[in-house]
Amino acid sequence: MxxxxxxxxxxxxxxxxxxxxxxxxxxxxxxxxxxxxxxxxxxxxxxxxxxxxxxxxxxxxxxxxxxxxxxxxxxxxxxxxxxxxxxxxxxxxxxxxxxxxxxxxxxxxxxxxxxxxxxxxxxxxxxxxxxxxxxxxxxxxxxxxxxxxxxxxxxxxxxxxxxxxxxxxxxxxxxxxxxxxxxxxxxxxxxxxxxxxxxxxxxxxxxNCGWEVEWPAEMQSLLEGKPLKNLAASAGGVSARGELLVTRYGLEGGILYALSHALREMSRPVLSVDFKPESSEVSLFGRLGSARRNYLEEGGVRWRLGETALRLLQYFRGGKPFASGEEAAHFVKNCPIPLRGPRPVxxxxxxxxxxxxxxxxxxxxxxxxxxxxxxxxxxxxxxxxxxxxxxxxxxxxxxxxxxxxxxxxxxxx
Ligand SMILES: Cc1cc2nc3c(=O)[nH]c(=O)nc-3n(C[C@H](O)[C@H](O)[C@H](O)COP(=O)(O)OP(=O)(O)OC[C@H]3O[C@@H](n4cnc5c(N)ncnc54)[C@H](O)[C@@H]3O)c2cc1C
CATH class of the missing domain: 3.50.50.60 (FAD/NAD(P)-binding domain)
Structure with a gap:
């Protein structure tokens, strides 16, 4: 040989x-x-x-x-x-x-x-x-x-x-x-x-790459480097559990890596994030108790959302008020985050x-x-x-x- x-x-x-x-x-x-x-x-x-x-x-x-x-x-x-x-x-x-x-x-x-x-x-x-x-x-x-x-x-x-x-x-x-x-x-x-x-x-x-998100400079400087733990997310019918990290350009982290292929397949990639995967919509709504307005802000406290999650939810809601606690609970479990595209190879x-x-x-x-x-x-x-x-x-x-x-x-x- x-x-x-x-x-x-x-x-x-x-x-x-x-x-x-x-x-x-x-x-x-x-x-x-x-x-x-x-x-x-x-x-x-x-x-x-x-x-x-x-x-x-x-x-x-x-x-x-x-x-x-x-x-x-x-x-x-x-x-x-x-x-x-x-x-x-x-x-x-x-x-x-x-x-x-x-x-x-x-x-x-x-x-x-x-x-x-x-x-x-x-x-x-x-x-x-x-x-x-x-x-x-x-x-x-x-x-x-x-x-x-x-x-x-x-x-x-x-x-x-x-x-x-x-x-x-x-x-x-x-x-x-x-x-x-x-x-x-x-x-x-x-x-x-x-x-x-x-x-x-x-x-x-x-x-297994980061994805770009369209958000203003003040969001970047406020949230860059902030981790979001214990999340669930889905894209194109595929689900994943894990973490996200807010970066200079958008988001990075295990959830995005797991959904890489599904996201690349979407003509307009959107990540649907569940910020409270351990709780059902019904239980989140129940914990809102007597709240009759400012549902997200009330939920921030009662659902223990954390500041980064709350700011992201507010940003992606775009200032539109919630008509009911049920609607806010649904949004927290299905927050759509439009992604501009993957970072370079x-x-x-x-x-x-x-x-x-x-x-x-x-x-x-x-x-x-x-x-x-x-x-x-x-x-x-x-x-x-x-x-x-x-x-x-x-x-x-x-x-x-x-x-x-x-x-x-x-x-x-
Ligand atoms: C930051 C980072 C962290 C990672 N962490 C992990 C981890 O913890 N666990 C895990 O499973 N994976 C991890 N990976 C992925 C893993 O490192 C790669 O999948 C793996 O190294 C690929 O191995 P490979 O042999 O195919 O190619 P490579 O490791 O890329 O090696 C290719 C080699 O080919 C040589 N080469 C290229 N072109 C030519 C040419 N024309 N002529 C001669 N030589 C050439 C290059 O110099 C290089 O040495 C990580 C990757 C990165 C970037």
């Missing part, structure tokens, strides 16, 4: 995992990355505690993923079997065992989110890369992939710190990430390269769009270009925050690494 060369391009979690798997099976692996070092977004994730995966049974874990190519009438169905299969190669249990092998103990928080005990990603990355080097993976940094020629062998063209160079390989794994946080190396510059090979790629869009936590699964076989090999595999956020899938993104990268990296090894093995025979 050592005479056949595998090039892995992209040193995020997906590419690193793919390289690790292929090398452990016996492939000769060279890993390229445009940046001076690998795993820059992996390290950024570490700043938020590094939510590696989620403690959740495999059946419901797989339902967290969705792809644009899925049938609209049954969202998640195609995705479900695909992700059940990918996670059976390398799921949350395997990911935690893998971290433990590297000497990094993990724990599941009460939310189900799984973190390294130290809440950092740097020690994990350092040990991971050291182990890969020791197992023979060669790392070539500052190599930005600029072309890919298909022939008896693949010829990869790189911009190596301004100097063009070429590298030949018998198989290629592309794990170039999405287009968020381009400073970490993932710029989405691979779209044209793949389209040039005839591969259909869906445009990259922000997922560069600011998002992750990216939707990319290479559709219909372009790939089960091993994540591009059907049109046998020998080229794709893994990680380059693939067209999205999932909410909570460790599902990292897990998706590890699982698809595992599948691509195994697939590339088998492809090389079949060529040797």
């Amino acid at each position: 050592s005479s056949l060369q595998l090039a892995v391009v992209g040193g995020g979690p997906a590419g690193l995992r793919a390289a690790e798997v292929a090398a452990s099976l016996g492939a000769k692996v060279t890993l390229f990355d445009a940046k001076p070092s690998v795993g820059r977004k992996f390290l950024v994730a570490g700043k938020g505690g590094m939510n590696l995966t989620h403690d959740e049974p495999p059946g419901s874990f797989a339902t967290r993923y969705r792809s644009e190519g899925d049938p609209a009438e049954a969202p998640g169905v195609g995705t479900l079997s695909r992700w059940t299969s990918l996670l059976s190669d390398f799921g949350p249990t395997e990911l935690r065992e893998w971290a433990a092998e590297l000497g990094v103990e993990t724990f599941a928080a009460s939310t189900g989110r799984v973190y390294p005990r130290e809440m950092k990603s740097a020690p994990l990355l350092r040990r991971w890369v050291a182990r890969m080097r020791a197992s023979g993976v060669e790392f070539l940094m500052r190599h930005r992939l600029s072309s890919l020629e298909v022939g008896p062998a693949f010829s990869l063209g790189f911009d190596a710190d301004g100097a063009p160079c070429r590298f030949n390989a018998d198989a290629v794994i592309l794990a170039l990430g999405g287009a968020s946080w381009p400073g970490t190396g993932s710029t989405g510059d691979w779209l044209e390269l793949l389209r040039g090979l005839g591969v259909q790629v869906r445009p990259l869009q922000p997922a 560069e600011e998002a936590i992750s990216t939707a769009g990319g290479v559709g699964f219909e372009q790939l076989d089960e091993a994540l090999m591009v059907r049109l270009v046998p020998g080229v595999f794709v893994a990680g956020e380059m693939l067209d899938w999205e999932a909410p925050t909570g460790g599902y993104l990292m897990q998706g990268c590890f699982a698809s990296g595992t599948r691509a690494g195994m697939g590339a090894f088998r492809y090389l093995a079949s060529r040797r025979q």
Whole structure:
């Protein structure tokens, strides 16, 4: 096997995992990355505690993923079997065992989110890369992939710190990430390269991102940085529980991340927020007691709304008085917040769009270009925050690494 060369391009979690798997099976692996070092977004994730995966049974874990190519009438169905299969190669249990092998103990928080005990990603990355080097993976940094020629062998063209160079390989794994946080190396510059090979790629869009809200400067300065906890919200028939944060441009937070896809599908995105999810409209109305006017202001006290929630409700009501307590209670549980649009993809936590699964076989090999595999956020899938993104990268990296090894093995025979 050592005479056949595998090039892995992209040193995020997906590419690193793919390289690790292929090398452990016996492939000769060279890993390229445009940046001076690998795993820059992996390290950024570490700043938020590094939510590696989620403690959740495999059946419901797989339902967290969705792809644009899925049938609209049954969202998640195609995705479900695909992700059940990918996670059976390398799921949350395997990911935690893998971290433990590297000497990094993990724990599941009460939310189900799984973190390294130290809440950092740097020690994990350092040990991971050291182990890969020791197992023979060669790392070539500052190599930005600029072309890919298909022939008896693949010829990869790189911009190596301004100097063009070429590298030949018998198989290629592309794990170039999405287009968020381009400073970490993932710029989405691979779209044209793949389209040039005839591969259909869906445009990259922000997922798990903030949304802009039209409100005056005084609202911004008054409420910026203020959190809103324990909310429920819905958009396009999808519901979520969680938090929101008022930002300079609008709103950010877990609820919006969970509703990313539904909101992007709406021509005029509107978030319907329930500020009192634990109480019914009837009970809210009952607690208004003898109040006969200023229902919202009265409710602010009697419903314990909090100042930020009250101001937002007043703003989105637009000064129109409520005719009754019932109407005010209904509004508090169904406050429509029109959203101007998502923040730019560069600011998002992750990216939707990319290479559709219909372009790939089960091993994540591009059907049109046998020998080229794709893994990680380059693939067209999205999932909410909570460790599902990292897990998706590890699982698809595992599948691509195994697939590339088998492809090389079949060529040797
Ligand atoms: C702020 C932030 C916090 C996050 N926190 C979490 C979290 O806690 N949990 C979680 O599950 N997910 C988290 N994520 C998401 C997660 O980090 C990504 O989903 C994941 O890193 C994607 O992995 P990847 O390997 O597909 O791509 P990336 O990690 O983006 O890696 C792609 C690599 O390819 C290289 N590259 C790109 N183009 C080229 C080219 N042309 N030539 C050569 N190399 C190239 C890049 O330099 C980069 O190293 C977070 C993301 C952000 C932005």
